[in-house]
Amino acid sequence: MVYLKSSFWRFCLLCLPLSSALIIPQSVLAEDAEDTVSDVTRQLETNEVEFNITDYTSPGEWEPTAWDYDVAIVGGGPAGLAASMSLARVARTSILYDSQEYRNGQTRYMHDVLGQDGEVPLKFRAAVRKQIDELYPDYSFWATRKTKVIGIIPLEKGFRVYDDKGGTVTAKRVIMATGIKDVLPNKPGFAEAFGRGVFWCPWCDGHDYKDRKMVVYGKLASAIGSALNVRKLTTDITIVTGGPLTKEDKDAAEARWPGWETVIKNTYKIPIRENEITKVERTTTKMEPKDDEYRVHLNGGSPNPIVTNGMLISVPTTQTSSLHKQLRLEMDGSSVKVKKNMESSINGLYVVGDANNDGSTNAYHAMWSAKRAVVSAHVSMSKQEYLDAVPTAMVAAAGGDEDFYRLQIQDLEFQVGDDVEQMFKALGG
Numbered sequence: 001m002v003y004l005k006s007s008f009w010r011f012c013l014l015c016l017p018l019s020s021a022l023i024i025p026q027s028v029l030a031e032d033a034e035d036t037v038s039d040v041t042r043q044l045e046t047n048e049v050e051f052n053i054t055d056y057t058s059p060g061e062w063e064p065t066a067w068d069y070d071v072a073i074v075g076g077g078p079a080g081l082a083a084s085m086s087l088a089r090v091a092r093t094s095i096l097y098d099s100q101e102y103r104n105g106q107t108r109y110m111h112d113v114l115g116q117d118g119e120v121p122l123k124f125r126a127a128v129r130k131q132i133d134e135l136y137p138d139y140s141f142w143a144t145r146k147t148k149v150i151g152i153i154p155l156e157k158g159f160r161v162y163d164d165k166g167g168t169v170t171a172k173r174v175i176m177a178t179g180i181k182d183v184l185p186n187k188p189g190f191a192e193a194f195g196r197g198v199f200w201c202p203w204c205d206g207h208d209y210k211d212r213k214m215v216v217y218g219k220l221a222s223a224i225g226s227a228l229n230v231r232k233l234t235t236d237i238t239i240v241t242g243g244p245l246t247k248e249d250k251d252a253a254e255a256r257w258p259g260w261e262t263v264i265k266n267t268y269k270i271p272i273r274e275n276e277i278t279k280v281e282r283t284t285t286k287m288e289p290k291d292d293e294y295r296v297h298l299n300g301g302s303p304n305p306i307v308t309n310g311m312l313i314s315v316p317t318t319q320t321s322s323l324h325k326q327l328r329l330e331m332d333g334s335s336v337k338v339k340k341n342m343e344s345s346i347n348g349l350y351v352v353g354d355a356n357n358d359g360s361t362n363a364y365h366a367m368w369s370a371k372r373a374v375v376s377a378h379v380s381m382s383k384q385e386y387l388d389a390v391p392t393a394m395v396a397a398a399g400g401d402e403d404f405y406r407l408q409i410q411d412l413e414f415q416v417g418d419d420v421e422q423m424f425k426a427l428g429g
């Protein structure tokens with residue numbers, strides 16, 4: 001195999017549209033390694049993250065000659081685990097980091113997942129890890145338990161990953177499955193009750209409160225929507241709006257639910273309490289969903305407190321990790337923006353599961369989006385490997401003239417004005 005100089009790859013990179021499937025991670029295209037270090041250092045200096053690149057790297061680390069793993073996976077929830085298994089199925093090596101901060105860490109049972117309905121999330125994760133360990137020991141590797149990735153640096157053809165135990169590895173691709181956190185009201189009792197009677201997803205937990213008392217807490221327009229989503233499960237619903245309704249609240253509700261006042265109050269007979277919650281108090285020490293009972297204390301009105309079995313809330317979310325800041329990923333609100341193949345604004349770095357802006361946050365989506373990223377990563381790596389292998393034949397056919405080969409590629413790119421798919425086909429792929 002004839003090795004091409006890195007300048008050749010830079011040339012290729014510049015020739016190819018960024019949307020191409022030949023994914024060489026973005027940006028680090030400075031002329032030499034030292035420039036590269038200072039460029040990245042400059043970028044990171046302004047970040048509000050702890051990771052300081054100069055504490056961890058030396059200039060020699062910027063162009064590794066071999067890769068420790070095909071893929072580094074950050075996150076050990078359903079998304080990260082799905083990525084690990086799927087990569088192993090096509091004999092791609094991966095290392096998985098898990099800081100053990102799961103969104104459903106307090107949840108008692110997982111629901112609405114085929115074959116797993118009613119399973120304890122911890123047991124689900126453990127069973128998946130065991131199966132991967134047993135079936136794919138040569139491909140799926142785990143960083144020490146509870147290891148946090150603190151920095152990821154894009155290199156010319158891959159990434160370097162740094163963890164909080166002082167470890168560093170290189171990988172050709174990164175899959176971030178780092179999840180999100182629910183930002184709960186800063187009121188006594190909410191944090192303890194979350195996942196144990198206080199929930200956000202009707203499909204996940206709603207069924208436990210079938211024909212039981214339910215409070216729906218949130219701004220009027222979204223609370224009405226939530227109430228409608230659980231009304232088939234129970235009609236014993238009280239909406240709590242978090243304070244007196246303003247004209248804006250009512251207008252927003254009217255715009256979304258025309259005639260809401262008549263339908264919600266009179267037809268469905270759902271009381272609307274214009275109060276704020278001051279405290280959520282569990283009234284039983286038993287922990288099964290069938291035992292759930294809470295007193296929801298309000299800042300006024302009657303009855304007070306409200307007694308309920310479940311409470312459906314609608315709260316904002318935030319990223320669990322700060323890696324998106326360190327990497328300066330393009331965001332869509334609080335979610336990381338991804339393309340259809342789950343790739344972020346950095347080529348070769350995928351974001352899957354709850355953390356991305358794909359619009360769903362559940363176990364199915366976590367697994368499906370990971371699968372999609374793995375397919376894209378595997379195909380792109382295979383293409384890159386193919387192109388790495390091509391020069392021997394091409395250059396030999398061209399009498400060993402590397403420039404000739406390069407010009408052919410260049411001409412091809414300009415002629416077709418298309419992405420690397422065309423080049424791949426033209427080269428016999």
Ligand SMILES: Cc1cc2nc3c(=O)[nH]c(=O)nc-3n(C[C@H](O)[C@H](O)[C@H](O)COP(=O)(O)OP(=O)(O)OC[C@H]3O[C@@H](n4cnc5c(N)ncnc54)[C@H](O)[C@@H]3O)c2cc1C
Nearest residue numbers: 075076077079099100101103111149179204353354362363
């Ligand atoms: C109360 C509740 C109940 C739910 N019930 C259900 C249900 O019944 N059915 C369902 O389908 N969905 C349910 N969900 C949603 C489900 O939990 C999520 O959709 C799912 O966990 C998302 O998977 P994920 O892998 O993207 O993220 P997570 O499961 O949150 O995993 C994120 C992973 O990333 C790791 N991580 C983060 N940052 C770093 C870092 N810097 N370094 C290393 N590791 C890092 C974390 O430690 C963790 O391992 C529920 C959610 C909540 C809150």
